Amino acid sequence: MLIATILALALGTYAFRLSGVVLGERLxxxxxxxxxxxxxxxxLLAALAATAALTEAxxxxxxxxxxxxxxxxxxxxWRAPFAAVVVAAAATTALLRLLGIP
Incomplete structure (x- = not known):
């Protein structure tokens, strides 16, 4: 059952993306x-980022x-390297949680 669900979702995703290519010129x-x-x-991307950053459960x-x-x-x-951005963000969050700030 799980495999069938995954295949159905994969097929639907592929069909949805393909429809943009096929219908792009006619629409x-x-x-x-x-x-x-x-x-x-x-x-949409900003709303998704804000929701992920501000809420949990x-x-x-x-x-x-x-x-x-x-x-x-x-x-x-400031165009820091991606690894530095991720490490600094995680370190800031970890440090604040270590200090007892939820």
């Missing part, structure tokens, strides 16, 4: 929708995780 969107699509993708995750995310975001803004 025309209004100019306003075409202009808003990149903004919508950015807003439907409740506030505490202050340590958002602080780590802010440190990582600041380092990414």
């Amino acid at each position: 025309t969107l209004p100019d306003r929708a075409t202009r808003l699509l990149p903004v919508a993708a950015t807003a 439907g409740a506030f995750a505490g202050f340590a995780r958002p602080a780590g995310v802010l440190v990582g975001a600041a380092l990414a803004w």
Whole structure:
């Protein structure tokens, strides 16, 4: 049963992605929708990041995780190497939790 579910989801994902390639030329969107699509993708990604950073099991995750995310975001803004961003964000969160800040 589990394999069938995984295969069905994989097939659905593949079909959904393939439909964009197949229908891309035949489907025309209004100019306003075409202009808003990149903004919508950015807003969706930002909402996903905010939800992951601020909540855990439907409740506030505490202050340590958002602080780590802010440190990582600041380092990414300053174009630090990816490994440094990840290590600094994790270290900030771990240090704050070690100090008793949830």
